[in-house]
Amino acid sequence: MNMIFMLIGFSILLALLFLLAFFWASKSGQHDDLFTPGVRVLFEEEEPQETGNEEKSDEDHSTR
Amino acid sequence: MTEKFHYDNKIVRNFALATIIWGIVGMTIGLLIAMQLFKPAMNMGSQYTTFGRIRPLHTNAVIFAFVGNAIFMGVYYSLQRLLKARMYSDILSKIHFWGWQLIIIATVITLPLGLTSSHEYAEMEWPIDIAITIIWVVFGYNMFGTIIKRREKHMYVAIWFYIATFVTVAVLHIVNSIQLPVSAFKSYYVYAGVQDALVQWWYGHNAVAFFLTTPYLGMMYYFLPKMANRPVYSYKLSILHFWSLIFIYIWAGPHHLLYTSLPSWAQSLGVAFSVMLIAPSWGGMINGLLTLRGAWDKVREDPKLKFMVVGLTAYGMATFEGPLLAFKQINAIAHYTDWIVAHVHVGALGWNGFLTFAILYWLIPRIYNTTLYSVKLASFHFWIGTLGIIFYAVPLYFSGFTQGLMWKEFTPEGLLKYPNFLETVLQIIPMYVMRAIGGALYLTGVIVMTYNLIKTMKAGKLVANEAAEAQPLPPVYVAQGDDKKLHRMLERKPMIFMVLSLIVILIGGMIEMMPTFTIKSNIPTIASVKPYTPLELQGRDVYIREGCVNCHSQMIRPFRSETERYGEYSKAGEFVYDHPFLWGSKRTGPDLQREGGKYGNAWHYNHLYDPQTMSPGSIMPPYEWLAEQQLDTTTTRVKINAMRTLGVPYEKGYEHQANSDLDKQAKAIAADLQQNNIKVKSDKEIIAIIAYLQRLGTDIKAK
Numbered sequence: 001m002n003m004i005f006m007l008i009g010f011s012i013l014l015a016l017l018f019l020l021a022f023f024w025a026s027k028s029g030q031h032d033d034l035f036t037p038g039v040r041v042l043f044e045e046e047e048p049q050e051t052g053n054e055e056k057s058d059e060d061h062s063t064r
Numbered sequence: 065m066t067e068k069f070h071y072d073n074k075i076v077r078n079f080a081l082a083t084i085i086w087g088i089v090g091m092t093i094g095l096l097i098a099m100q101l102f103k104p105a106m107n108m109g110s111q112y113t114t115f116g117r118i119r120p121l122h123t124n125a126v127i128f129a130f131v132g133n134a135i136f137m138g139v140y141y142s143l144q145r146l147l148k149a150r151m152y153s154d155i156l157s158k159i160h161f162w163g164w165q166l167i168i169i170a171t172v173i174t175l176p177l178g179l180t181s182s183h184e185y186a187e188m189e190w191p192i193d194i195a196i197t198i199i200w201v202v203f204g205y206n207m208f209g210t211i212i213k214r215r216e217k218h219m220y221v222a223i224w225f226y227i228a229t230f231v232t233v234a235v236l237h238i239v240n241s242i243q244l245p246v247s248a249f250k251s252y253y254v255y256a257g258v259q260d261a262l263v264q265w266w267y268g269h270n271a272v273a274f275f276l277t278t279p280y281l282g283m284m285y286y287f288l289p290k291m292a293n294r295p296v297y298s299y300k301l302s303i304l305h306f307w308s309l310i311f312i313y314i315w316a317g318p319h320h321l322l323y324t325s326l327p328s329w330a331q332s333l334g335v336a337f338s339v340m341l342i343a344p345s346w347g348g349m350i351n352g353l354l355t356l357r358g359a360w361d362k363v364r365e366d367p368k369l370k371f372m373v374v375g376l377t378a379y380g381m382a383t384f385e386g387p388l389l390a391f392k393q394i395n396a397i398a399h400y401t402d403w404i405v406a407h408v409h410v411g412a413l414g415w416n417g418f419l420t421f422a423i424l425y426w427l428i429p430r431i432y433n434t435t436l437y438s439v440k441l442a443s444f445h446f447w448i449g450t451l452g453i454i455f456y457a458v459p460l461y462f463s464g465f466t467q468g469l470m471w472k473e474f475t476p477e478g479l480l481k482y483p484n485f486l487e488t489v490l491q492i493i494p495m496y497v498m499r500a501i502g503g504a505l506y507l508t509g510v511i512v513m514t515y516n517l518i519k520t521m522k523a524g525k526l527v528a529n530e531a532a533e534a535q536p537l538p539p540v541y542v543a544q545g546d547d548k549k550l551h552r553m554l555e556r557k558p559m560i561f562m563v564l565s566l567i568v569i570l571i572g573g574m575i576e577m578m579p580t581f582t583i584k585s586n587i588p589t590i591a592s593v594k595p596y597t598p599l600e601l602q603g604r605d606v607y608i609r610e611g612c613v614n615c616h617s618q619m620i621r622p623f624r625s626e627t628e629r630y631g632e633y634s635k636a637g638e639f640v641y642d643h644p645f646l647w648g649s650k651r652t653g654p655d656l657q658r659e660g661g662k663y664g665n666a667w668h669y670n671h672l673y674d675p676q677t678m679s680p681g682s683i684m685p686p687y688e689w690l691a692e693q694q695l696d697t698t699t700t701r702v703k704i705n706a707m708r709t710l711g712v713p714y715e716k717g718y719e720h721q722a723n724s725d726l727d728k729q730a731k732a733i734a735a736d737l738q739q740n741n742i743k744v745k746s747d748k749e750i751i752a753i754i755a756y757l758q759r760l761g762t763d764i765k766a767k
Contacts, residue, residue, distance in 0.1 A: 003259035004330050007239075007266045011314045014235060018228065018310050030219060031303060037218050038299035041289060044145055 067215065067536050070529035071144045073431040075157045077526055079137035080424060082165060084514050086133060087420070089172075090125030091507045093118055098500040101652070102493050104685040111689045112176040116611025120187040121175045126412060127185060129168045131276060134420040136160070136203070138283040139226050141427055143210055146220045146286065148534035152209025156202055163199035167192060178609035179249040182644050183264050185271055186240055190251045193241040200237065204230045215534040221302040225282030228310045232274040240267035246706045247699065250605070254710055257639025258325055261647055265320035273313035276411065280419055281306075281348050284376070287423050288355055291368050297354035305347030312340050319390035322399065323621040324647065325636035331392075338390030345383035352376040367442040371422035374450055378414020382407060397472070400617060400651040402492070403464025406457045413453045413506060421445065421513060428517050434524025441516045449509040455502025463495035467651075472625040480628050485654040486679050493683070590637035593763045595712045596756075598700050598726040603756030605703070606695075606749050608646070610687065617648030618657040618760065631658035631761065638763060641712045653684060658761035665733055666740035668754045690750035695730075697723050697747075729755060 025031060099106045100115045107114040140157070144150060151157050170192050174180075180187040188196070207230060211223065240263055243251035255263050289296050296302055318326060318334025353376050356363060363369040385407050389398050398404060429436045436442060470488040473481040482488050596604060607613075620626050622633040634657055639645055648655075663671075670677050673691055675684040704719040727746070733754055734746035744750065 003255060003262045004327075007262060007317075010235060010239060011266075014232060014314055015311055017231065018307070021224075021227070022307055025219075025224070029217070033218070034300045034303065037220050038289070038295040038302075041146065041220060041286065042293060042295060 065535060066533045068531065068533045069150050071532055072140070072151050072154060072157065072528075073526065073530050074528040075151065075154075075161060076137055076141045076427065077431055077528075078161050079133050079140060080428060082133040082161070083130060083137055083420060083424070084510075084517065086125060086129035086168060087510055088507070088514065090122060090130045091503070091510060093122040093125060095500060095503045095507055097122055098496070098503050100685070101683060102496040102500070104683050107685045111178070111610075111687075114610070114685050114687075116614050117176050117178055117180075117609075119614045120180060120184075120611060121172065123185055124171055124175065124187060125168070127271070127275065128171075131412075131416050131420070132164065134416070134423070135229075135275075135279040135283075136164070137427070138287070138423055139207070139279065141431075142222055142283065142286040143207065143226065145532075146216065146223055147210055147214035148216045148532065149210055149214050152206050152213065156206040156209075160199060160202045160206060163195065163202065167195050167199060170195070174249065178611075180608060180611065181243060181251060181253065182608045182611075182613055182646065183240060183253070183267070184649060185268055186237075186264075189249045190241070190243050190245050191248065193237070193243070196237060197234075197241075200230075200234055204234065215537055217537060220286070221296075221299065221306055222282035222286040224303075224306055225278045225285070228306075229274050229279045229282070232270060232278075232310070232314070236267045236270050236274065239263060244706050244710060246702045250699070252643040252703075252706055252710060255643070256710070257642045257645050258636045260643065260645040261321055261324065262318065262326060262330070264645070266317040269317040269320060270314060272408075272411075273309075273316075276416055277313075278310065280379075280416060281309075283423060284348070284352050284372075284419060287419075287426060288352055288372055291366070291372065291422070291426055292356055292359045292362060294355055294357075294359050297351050297357060301347055301351045305344040305351065309341075309344035309348070312337055312344060316341055316390070319395070320649070322390075322392055322395045323623070324619050325634050325639070327636075335390050335392065339387045342383065342387045345386075346380060349376050349380035349383070353380075367439060367446045368422045368425045370443075370446045371418040371425070371449075374446075374453075375415050375418035375422065378410050378418065378453070382411035382415060385410070396621075396623065397468035398464060399621075400649070401464040401467040402460045402495070402650075403468065405650065406460035406464060409460070410453070410457050413449075413456060417506070418449065421449070421510075424513065424517060428520055429524070431527055431530070432521050432524030433527050434520060437516050437519035437523060441512055445509040445513045445516070448505050448512070452502045452504075452506030452509060455505055456499050457502070459495035459498035459502070463492035463499075466492055466495075471629070472623070474625070480625065483629065485629070486682060489652070489683060490681050590635060590764060593638055593640060595641045595707070595714060596759065597729055598704065598722040599729040599752050599755045600759045601703060601707070602695055602697070602700065602726065603749075603752030603754070604646075606690070606753045607756055608644075610690075610753075612656075613646045613648045615648075615650065615652035615684070616654070616656045617651050618655065619647040620655055620657045626655070630655045632764065635764065638761075641707070643707065643710055643712075656757065656760055660758045660760040660762035664740070665736045665754050665758065666742055668757055669737055669742050669744070669750060672750055672753065687750075690753060691744055691748055693749045694747050695749045695752050697726060700726060 096106060096113070097115050097119050104115075111117070140151060167188075171188050174189060174192065175187060179189050181189055186193075207226065211219070211227075242254050244254055245251040253260050253263075285296060285302055315337035316334055318330050319338045320334075322331050322335070324331075353373070356369065356373065359369075363373055388394055389404070389407065398407075425436060425442055467488055470482050470491065475481050618634075620630045620633045627633050667678060669691075671679070671684075672687045674686045674688075675682040676686075700722045701719045704714050704722050708714045708719075730746040730751045733751050734744060737744055
């Protein structure tokens with residue numbers, strides 16, 4: 001039954017690692033603003049330009 | 065001051081293609097084995113395509129090839145955009161891509177050849193395990209490199225999910241892969257019996273958590289808001305459920321071992337954490353579904369969002385069912401039945417499959433700068449896929465209940481109502497047919513998608529390097545005053561911190577592992593339990609090669625229905641020489657733990673050679689090749705030596721005598737078969753596997 005102690009050891013170490021990551025995240029301001037990031041992902045200029053796309057093979061193309 | 069740079073879309077495209085190709089391969093193999101369950105002849109008479117060998121191929125292909133490539137596709141696409149940076153290194157990206165594909169190809173070759181370590185969802189042998197470790201580190205290096213050179217200070221929640229995925233999978237894979245090689249493609253796990261089982265399911269359940277769940281939640285948090293053009297319902301909730309999910313998940317593994325010979329406090333630990341898991345899991349599902357608040361009109365028209373909605377619902381169902389199945393009472397009925405198979409497929413087909421399809425439909429037109437070829441076909445894919453899931457899952461739930469209840473039913477006189485296991489199998493064969501139909505529908509949808517996406521790619525042109533621009537990050541933080549103290553400095557250096565923590569993990573692990581390597585931990589608690597004879601050991605390896613463990617368990621639970629059917633329930637001390645453990649996770653056939661001495665050698669010979677003669681209607685395929693292939697005894701010596709290294713008390717110098725003992729035992733079995741008019745040479749594989757089967761459970765049998 002030694003194995004469970006080893007696995008608990010590994011699990012605790014992993015959990016500690018995540019805890020440290022959490023502290024780091026809080027310290028570095030990752031959790032300061034919990035509104036803007038959710039919205040910001042939507043603002044990336046990546047709408048493809050409609051060029052060279054005249055060749056329509058099906059009438060029901062999505063219009064995005 | 066804005067910097068101009070380019071996103072790498074080519075690597076995303078490559079992973080997308082790999083996702084599609086391996087998806088079709090993995091699901092086709094799944095359909096093939098589904099058909100073998102009602103028509104064993106679908107193995108085409110070949111040992112290389114028989115259920116036991118290709119079932120692991122199906123699971124690994126779907127988990128690591130289909131879902132794996134989809135994860136990398138989603139991560140490479142979203143990470144660059146979320147961090148406003150190109151991937152750290154194009155070369156690492158390429159090594160990652162081709163390395164992963166080579167690993168998959170190696171798996172596709174080795175598993176049908178029977179080169180397997182038999183740990184479920186980690187069957188690949190040790191050279192492939194090492195390759196996986198290297199490529200995983202390449203992936204991580206590339207990802208963290210990108211995170212470091214990011215232009216966006218805040219790391220969006222998706223990235224946190226990706227980081228947790230990388231770190232945990234690395235630890236899981238390494239711990240679960242510690243084996244002692246005996247040849248280029250054969251190894252023994254250093255853990256034995258109960259310990260091996262615990263490691264396997266600690267890994268197995270966390271693979272579900274950190275390969276099939278966390279990266280997909282991350283992708284959901286990026287792609288769903290994009291598709292719906294709505295911010296995530298609650299960013300706060302996403303952060304909260306992320307941290308709680310990764311904290312709790314890591315403990316839930318032992319729920320796979322309820323009622324086994326695992327100590328019961330460990331079982332209870334697994335149950336408690338599994339029940340707690342429902343909160344963070346549903347936090348994710350609810351957050352996803354509520355993101356569509358006010359956008360349901362879009363869902364009506366857009367197949368991508370439909371895929372997302374059903375995917376999230378499937379996630380919710382599977383993660384509701386998971387804690388339920390972890391309750392001991394429910395587990396007592398469900399474990400070893402098709403219920404579990406249905407449960408995982410709701411997750412795999414619904415959650416992983418549908419999210420992958422939605423992302424493919426969204427991403428391919430974008431990186432090809434065009435629009436989707438046909439929305440109608442995508443809609444068709446959605447409906448036939450959903451139908452496929454229903455046709456797959458509902459019959460299997462039905463079959464699971466049927467099995468679970470039939471196994472346990474007693475007559476008023478107190479006898480088993482269905483003493484013959486086969487009766488319970490024959491009942492559910494119609495369900496197996498329905499399941500295969502469901503699988504075929506689902507696969508049809510994927511093929512339609514492939515056609516649709518190829519047409520889309522042809523209509524557009526890959527934007528291999530997509531132009532982007534962003535402000536650089538402000539200058540780095542300069543420590544002042546109190547912050548100059550060491551721990552303060554460390555806290556601001558996540559990379560160093562992670563490396564240091566990993567080193568701590570590994571050192572701690574080694575210290576804790578060392579005792580288990582020694583013989584002391586393997587002292588049997590039951591004095592009558594003896595190591596396997598050389599012939600039995602070789603037979604056991606043939607048993608492992610043929611993947612018998614996929615259908616037969618070797619773990620009798622302490623229920624009256626099971627002790628009545630199979631015999632004395634299993635004790636932890638019986639498995640101390642089992643490297644690896646072979647408890648199985650599904651009973652398509654009866655448990656074999658007490659098989660030894662139940663039937664004569666001739667019965668086993670006939671049953672293996674043609675199961676139908678001994679059990680009419682059996683769905684076990686014939687193993688004719690075992691009677692024709694010669695047993696490889698050149699490996700006996702190294703195997704005995706390896707076992708001794710792992711703590712099995714073979715006498716010093718026994719390896720030199722092993723083969724003559726093996727020969728003696730084999731000749732005795734052959735002579736016994738001869739008496740029953742079965743002519744077979746003593747050097748065939750079938751003799752060895754009979755020897756192993758006859759040994760099972762005899763150690764503690766009352767004479």
